[in-house]
Amino acid sequence: MMTTASIQRQTADRVRDTLERLIAERDVWVSTAHPEHGPHQVPLWFLWDGRAAWMCTSGTSVTARNVREEPRVRLALPDTFDVVLLQGEAEGFSAQDVPADAAQAFADKFGWDPRTEEGSYLYVRVVPKTVRAWRGEQELPGRVIMRDGTWLEQGPLANAPLKR
Template structure:
């Protein structure tokens, strides 16, 4: 994975990226449409420490875009005020990582991902395949992160 060069002073550590991606619930996935224009959609996800797992509807523009061109950029961000902004952008290619659509057939390679996904979004360890979604896995070629809370120029100064 390519190392971040710019903004290193506010970059998250690898551990901070993991904690952040585990806590956040929505990512924005950018694909390349058939017309060459970007298409950006929100999606739920799971981070396993080395790959981003996306559970996507298989009859969607996003799915069609990714089957034609697997390149993707994904952003997860948080914060309201400028000095609290933080986020992660992941670049890479996706691969189909389950049957299409996903059935309830047990798949040992998906057990951990599906348990984590179910716990994150339904509060139970039981993943239920709905026959409309399938798994995409992205092992990022590059990760860029920022955490403006680390910027000393933005820290409140005491008067005194």
């Protein structure tokens, strides 16, 4: 593993930095698994609503199939130096059943509204139970910043409602 000259952040700083990234980032790697077909990983657009990550995929995709069979998922932001990993259970919503505020926020962020498309789409909501964040080897100790759905040190952005 490569070392860097970064300063080790305290837990509150990691929580703050993680929440800022969750709000700002566009893409997340979604890892799912199926009992018979094994693991699957795909990048998807996502929206952070202050408590959960929202993604949308074709209702017939491998990701949709997997979360229906096995809701445990892992999400990873696409940076191997500034690592953010979320683990939780996925909940699926059809385009007809998705909460309107979440679907509208998703459409506003990406300029694409799956509710207006032909074909079936599945909105996937993941409320994290565990979050890990680290920058470089020196931050591996203490990388868990959320446990059992609770941020270990609350910052001003933790559990904040979505701002539009």
